[in-house]
Amino acid sequence: MRTKVFVALLMGTSVLGTAGGAFAQDAALTIESWRNDDLSIWQEKLIPAFEAANPGIKVTFAPSAPTEYNAALNAKLDAGSAGDLITCRPFDASLELYNKGHLADLTGVPGMENFTDVAKSAWTTDDGKATFCVPMASVIHGFIYNKEAFEKLGITPPATEDEFFAALEKIKADGTYIPMAMGTKDLWEAATMGYQNIGPNYWHGEEGRLALIKGEQKLTDPQWVGPFEALAKWKPYLGDGFEAQTYPDSQNLFTLGRAAIYPAGSWEISGFNTQAQFKMGAFPPPVKKAGDTCYISDHNDIGIGMNAKTKNPDAAKKFLSWVASPEFATIYANALPGFFSLSSTPVKMEDPLAQEFVSWRDKCKSTIRSTYQILSRGTPNLENETWVKSANVINGTQTSQQAAEELQKGLDSWYKPAK
Known part of the structure; x- marks a missing residue:
């Protein structure tokens, strides 16, 4: 039987008060x-x-x-x-x-x-x-990878987008592993572990998020379209049938050792620790080019x-x-x-994978998911629409520009920035 949730304020035996301000009653x-x-x-x-x-x-x-x-x-x-x-x-x-x-x-x-x-x-x-x-508490986004797969293929964790796609290409060419475990059937992963994971490096975290809320930036601006363009390039590396792949499917593909990289939220750590029989590492969203400031979704x-x-x-x-x-x-x-x-x-x-995630706070700037504060209060809901558009872009059924234009049109239909 589920624990009964009830207000439990019991006024018990009186205790002597003190000059230090002790509680008069338990x-x-x-x-x-x-x-x-x-x-x-x-x-x-x-x-x-x-x-x-x-x-x-x-x-x-x-x-x-x-x-x-x-x-x-x-x-x-x-x-x-x-x-x-x-x-x-x-x-x-x-x-x-x-x-x-x-x-x-x-x-x-x-x-x-x-x-x-x-x-x-x-x-x-x-x-x-x-x-x-x-x-x-917060959860941090990034990528979890199979250390044994990386060692076998001679890959080091990528720091830039070019290195990221080079690593995916190398994994694909070898053929032992699916390069990256993510499906689009459940929609939300495409946005949460895709768009919101890599996006802050484009819109510069809080700078872009707050500018969007103020109406100083639009979802059709290059820094907001850019993450969609990067996501569209993920398609060849997601494995056969990724369009029908659910969130649990993706988790299983990775923990069973069949995929080399998992676009992740840090909430996966405890489960992956118990399920995966290989060593894991993590890397933050790769920056566009070497020397760029890095940003993480620390939500x-x-x-x-x-x-x-x-x-x-x-x-x-x-x-x-x-x-x-x-x-x-x-x-x-x-x-x-x-x-x-x-x-x-x-x-x-104490957990090394968790420590890897949290260490990114020392070198990257933290932000939160762009759709969560203020911008998803109306209809259409920007968060839910971003799920759909992210999946469409990865599936190839919509261009990045089309997705961005439809998101901005939906937002404009109900949201008027405060002046």
Whole structure:
């Protein structure tokens, strides 16, 4: 039976107050979340670490099934029965909760200074004046490769686009491996692991993303068409029948050792570690030419906020300050390799593949997916349309210019940049 998600604020035995501001009463906090796969990590690692340092506060992690979370949470918030701490999805879903008065403004909570504006962007109001969730983790895009295949073929991880396509050509010519495992049937991979993976090197990360939001750039500009043109060149290297290949198909092709490269999100690391019987490495999206500044999609994935109606805001804020601390970041990021701390304090990763991904932050500039903030609120939805256009371009059913023009036309039909 699924754990019942319920607000659990218990006012227990009174304790003596002190000049240091101890809690007048014991407090119990409940965390709402969709990450039911994280239950053991919270119960065995995170909560014990917090409770050891804060003996007056008891914390319960009470997740819902991911597909039920949004509806269940909204119903409980409306009924006044939601937990004290709310795990936040990125961008509009959580912004809507804040705008409805369900999430508290956390701008002044100690520890929020540990995060950059980019790190907080998924949980900050459009005007930048309020942040309503503590950033917990991001996922980073790049390419995971089969080290044994690269060694066998004498290939080194490519740094430029020319080197990237030369490596793909060499793998294809050898014939032992499919050069790259990605299909277009499920659409979203073509955009998420394709367009949004390589695109930031073209539109210069935050510079281009923010210019698009302001209306200073268009999706028909060369820096936005360019990633489509590069994706179109992937087609010969994706293997026979890639148009009918699903996301799980691609995962299996790579972990079974049949493909040499996998366009990836770092969330794959834990699963690949258990499934692949070969050594893996990773490289960031290749730059267009040597010496160019590199950019990575370091995309905000999960945060945690406070129910504005919690009866124990002081205890909740104490917990949120701990989530903003280096201690939490180190425990969480190593318990879930591939979900990286958004804190400005670097976290040393125990998993070598995860450490490779996170090391790119030291040499590349971070950005988030271009479609996620503000630009996918209308119809047609720019994020979903980018899935379709990316797949079409790779399949060869649409040119890069056609895809870009249709995306811009759709955006223009409902979006008017703020002046």
